[in-house]
Amino acid sequence: MDKISLTVNSKKYQLETDPETPLLYVLRNQLELNGPKYGCGYEQCGACMVLLDDKAYPSCRIPVSVVQNRDIITLKGLGNRDKLHPVQEAFLEEQAAQCGYCLNGMLISTISLLKENPDPDRAAIDEGLKRVLCRCGTHSRFIKAVEKAAAKSRLR
Amino acid sequence: MKITRRTFIKNTGYVAIGFSMIPETVLSYESCGFEEVIMQDPRVKDWFQVLEDGRILIFTGKMELGQGIRIAIAQVAAEELNMDIDQVEVHLAETKTTPNEGYTAGSRSITQSAMNVRKAAATAADILLETASEKYNLQKQSLILQKGKILNKENGKAYSFPEVLQGKQIEAAIPSEIKLKRKSEYQLVGTPVPRKDILKMVTGEPVYVQDLRFPDMIHARVIRPPAYNSVLEEFKPEKAEKLSTIINIIRKNNFIGILAGDEYQAQKAKEILERDCKWSVPASLPQTDAWKDYIKEISSKSENVESTGNLNFRDNSVKAFYSKPYIMHGSIGPSCAVGFFDGDKLQIWTHSQGVYPLQGAVADLLNINEGKMQVTGVPGSGCYGHNAADDVSAEVAILALENPGKHIRLQWSRSDEHGWEPYGSAMLMELEGNLDKNGKINNWKYELWSDTHSTRPGGRKENLLPTSYYEGTRTGPSQGYLGGAYRNAQPYYTIQNKKIDAHFFEGPLRVSALRSLGAYANIFAIESFMDELAEKAGKDPLEFRLDHLTDQRAIDILNKLKEMTSNLHLAGNEGLGFAFSRYKNTDSYFGAAVKVSREKDQRIRIKNMWGVIDSGEVINPDGLKNQTEGGMIQSASWTMMEEVKFDKTHVTSLDWQDYPIFRIANIPHMEVQIIDRPYEPPLGAGEAAQGATSAAIVNAIYAATGQRVRDLPVKKTFSV
Structure with a gap:
């Protein structure tokens, strides 16, 4: 057990944990955040995406001890039901979900993508969302939601 | 803040109102080849209850699998009663609480549950008007339903449902002939009413069985053997037991479960045990280049599906031979369940497609009286059929019985799900x-x-x-x-x-x-x-x-x-x-x-x-x-x-x-x-x-x- 300090959704936390623990388990179990989901534990499916210094990154393998000086953002840090982030708003308006389990990865990847490229074409969207798997087949709505989010973000 | 069951339920949008007794049901399963669930003596309150604040709660025996059944059912109910969509809550499948509508399978949620709800709501609408007319001595024709109230058209006076029912629920039977609202008057049905759960999903609020948290909840893992028919030859828990927060490693014959306070330690213990334990490895799966011949060889039963006319292939026939491999459901979130045994009653939270049949199967496995069980449906990752949802629930039930007094959350790993779910047949x-x-x-x-x-x-x-x-x-x-x-x-x-x-x-x-x-x-x-x-x-x-x-x-x-x-x-x-x-x-x-x-x-x-x-x-x-x-x-x-x-x-x-x-x-x-x-x-x-x-x-x-x-x-x- 080591003392770990984390910055998550702009809040500082002091925790005691096995330093090897993947960030995902700490976020879900100790900080009780529901955004990042367990999907594979191999960085293959993207269900566990978080923003690490504004870049989407899977949290299921990376040890919590190595992200102590990073800025970690989850869905909860983006907005809430009273004040949504434009990306959250776009996915909601497009009703871009079936079971919704992959949405965390899709939303976090979209935010990361739009930071780098505010006006992505289809090829850029494919690149930005390529790490996240969806089994329900909601992808065509995700593509529309990303385009809508891009338009909303440019307006703000 | 710890999320208890109560706050979770509040957050996920249903309201606890206690159990309502439902009549005995006769049920047939997809596995028997029947399509319909037959309920004896269906009552309005099996599907429809009035909440204290004047909204209504609809009980469905179906599960939300990502197909959007919750909103469709809310639309159907709101329509019959001329209510706003926000005045309707939907309670998903739960034993002892919702009607037994079998499995959420075979594309039958709308044709079965939503149509049951339509009939229950239409019956409720009629009884509400009738009761109000008697209670206030008014002509039934002068009363209409509007936005969750009963309105007297003549003087504009409105009565709430709880007021009219005086805190009681509608016990009446649903008649076989019901006057439904005219389809030409529909306002909600047939329109793209947005789902309510997507807001929770995009903001990271708790939605899934994976998101359930209880105080002092224990994290569990189950060991997978190397093959379907492996037998445990050497059980070596010593190394895994040394990990921090390990509470217990439970072995029952060839079943091994790990309980730990910390989820990552439970996962590590699983990896260690899967390496350390020795199993028999029967090499029983066929390896062949002639797969099609093999399949034909092992086929043992036949059934004529249809014979019409007389086949005659004298001339010019076209022949073709097609094949399809085993395919997996491949849920993005591996199966998960929570179990709790208080020493007397067993409760399971599950993303199973059939809470009642699961309850029966677990009761059979563990020799528990079904009266001492409750199985609650909570959405999981999309399943697309029978995946490992029932298996993980039965496993958590075994572990809960072995370790009473604490909530136990069992999470399957990716390789558990990929390697052990029941596939779609080749x-x-x-x-x-x-x-x-x-x-x-x-x-x-x-x-x-x-x-x-x-x-x-x-x-x-x-x-x-x-x-x-x-x-x-x-x-x-x-x-x-x-x-x-x-x-x-x-x-x-x-x-x-x-x-x-x-x-x-x-x-x-x-x-x-x-x-x-x-x-x-x-x-x-x-x-x-x-x-x-x-x-x-x-x-x-x-x-x-x-x-x-x-x-x-x-x-x-x-x-x-x-x-x-x-x-x-x-x-x-x-x-x-x-x-x-x-x-x-x-x-x-x-x-x-x-x-x-x-x-x-x-x-x-x-x-x-x-x-x-x-x-x-x-x-x-x-x-x-x-x-x-x-x-x-x-x-x-x-x-x-x-x-x-x-x-x-x-x-x-x-x-x-x-x-x-x-x-x-x-x-x-x-x-x-x-x-x-x-x-x-x-x-x-x-x-x-x-x-x-x-x-x-x-x-x-x-x-x-x-x-x-x-x-x-x-x-x-x-x-x-």
């Missing part, structure tokens, strides 16, 4: 057909080979994965419902002479219901063969189908597809393919068109998919479109690249690298149109797209390349 389909002098189909012979398509627990322990390990026996699952193998084996076309036979085998891998059961492979074969016969007849594939259809609704589907693709320009390396089916031959009509291209690197790429669906009365068109698009994309992924692989010991497709599915770059441009028929009964839709999409893809590949893919996935023939 199938073979052999066809022979010929034409008469007018170029119409004269003879049609169809044979299929399949394992069962349902080994759902259905109230018995045998089909739960942990049972044989826990009991130390070798009793395998029963073969269950065989009828799923020949779902849609009968072509929907007019053909004089037909013979259709199904042959059954018990294959090497664990199998059960995967979205559309055998219909996916049967429609793939039939609709591929229709193109092969059309070519023989020298006819356009779409016209050839129209020549053999009499049902106007089927004809409308194909004509709509023709219209949607009429201005298409095809390059030399591109091809267009079509296919049609009516799911189960009694449910939704669906047609697909697909455009593919052969790229410079020889890869096949799907560029466009068009779908047309007729599901009769549509409750929520946006939900129907979403599910149809999703079904098409999922089917395209199955068709292009999916195959469960195994060696002589066990399944080797244990992660997404070994079992790839579509990623976003594979997704074509999609367009789905609905033919809405508000005055027709609603038809099951959730599985309608699976079969025809696959055939439209291979028909398009043939058009683009001149090469016909008869063995799925396409990846075996072309790079994708």
Whole structure:
């Protein structure tokens, strides 16, 4: 057990944990955040995406001890039901979900993508969302939601 | 803040109002081959209750699987009572609380549960008006329902439901003849009312069974042996026990479970135990290059599905042999369940498709009285059929009984889910057909080979994965419902002479219901063969189908597809393919068109998919479109690249690298149109797209390349 300090959704936390623990388990179990989901534990499916210094990154393998000086953002840090982030708003308006389990990865990847490229074409969207798997087949709505989010973000 | 059950329930939008006793039910399962759940003496309060604040709570026996059943059911209820959608809460399947509506399967949530809710709500509407008229001594005709109130049209005075019912619920029976609201007056049904759960999903609020947290909750893992029939020879828990926070390592015969305070330590202990324990490794799975011959050899039972006229293959017959591999459900979130045993009662939170049959099966396994159990449905990751949801729930029940007093959360790993879920069966389909002098189909012979398509627990322990390990026996699952193998084996076309036979085998891998059961492979074969016969007849594939259809609704589907693709320009390396089916031959009509291209690197790429669906009365068109698009994309992924692989010991497709599915770059441009028929009964839709999409893809590949893919996935023939 080591003392770990984390910055998550702009809040500082002091925790005691096995330093090897993947960030995902700490976020879900100790900080009780529901955004990042367990999907594979191999960085293959993207269900566990978080923003690490504004870049989407899977949290299921990376040890919590190595992200102590990073800025970690989850869905909860983006907005809430009273004040949504434009990306959250776009996915909601497009009703871009079936079971919704992959949405965390899709939303976090979209935010990361739009930071780098505010006006992505289809090829850029494919690149930005390529790490996240969806089994329900909601992808065509995700593509529309990303385009809508891009338009909303440019307006703000 | 700790999220307790109470706050979770508040956050997930349902309201606890205690248990209501429901009448005894008689239930039949998909596994028995029956489609309907018969309830004896259905009462309004089984589906409909008034809440203290004047809103209503609707009980459905179905689960939210991502199909949007919650909003559709809310729409139907709100409509009958002229309420706002926000005045209706929906309580998902829970034993002792909701009616027993069997499994959420077979595209029956709308046709069954939503229609039950419609009848209950219509009965409630009438009784509310009647009760108010008696109570306040008013003419019933002067009263109307409006926004959750009973309004006196004459003086504008409004009464709330709880006021009228004086805190009581409506006990009355639902009559067999009910006056429903006129469809011409509908305000909500047939409109794209947005789902309420998506807001929670995008903001990271708790939604899933995976998100349940209880004070001092224990994290559990279960050990997987190297093969289905492995026996534990050496149990070596010493090293795993030394990890921090390990509470207990439980061994019952060949079943091993780990309990830990910390989830990562539980996961580490699982990895250590799977390495340290010694198991027998029976090399029991067949390894053969002649898979089709092998399947035919092991087939032991046959059933004639249809014989019409007399087959006569003297001249010019066309023959084709198709195959489909084992395919997995592949939920993105591996199965998960929470269990709690207080020393007397057992509670399970599960994403199972059938809370009542699961309760029965767990009671059977652990010798518990069902009266001492409650099983609560909480959404999980999309399942698309019978995945490991029931298995993980039974396993957590075993662990909860061994460790009373604390909530236990069991999370399957990715390799657990990939390697141990019950797959959709491999199938073979052999066809022979010929034409008469007018170029119409004269003879049609169809044979299929399949394992069962349902080994759902259905109230018995045998089909739960942990049972044989826990009991130390070798009793395998029963073969269950065989009828799923020949779902849609009968072509929907007019053909004089037909013979259709199904042959059954018990294959090497664990199998059960995967979205559309055998219909996916049967429609793939039939609709591929229709193109092969059309070519023989020298006819356009779409016209050839129209020549053999009499049902106007089927004809409308194909004509709509023709219209949607009429201005298409095809390059030399591109091809267009079509296919049609009516799911189960009694449910939704669906047609697909697909455009593919052969790229410079020889890869096949799907560029466009068009779908047309007729599901009769549509409750929520946006939900129907979403599910149809999703079904098409999922089917395209199955068709292009999916195959469960195994060696002589066990399944080797244990992660997404070994079992790839579509990623976003594979997704074509999609367009789905609905033919809405508000005055027709609603038809099951959730599985309608699976079969025809696959055939439209291979028909398009043939058009683009001149090469016909008869063995799925396409990846075996072309790079994708």
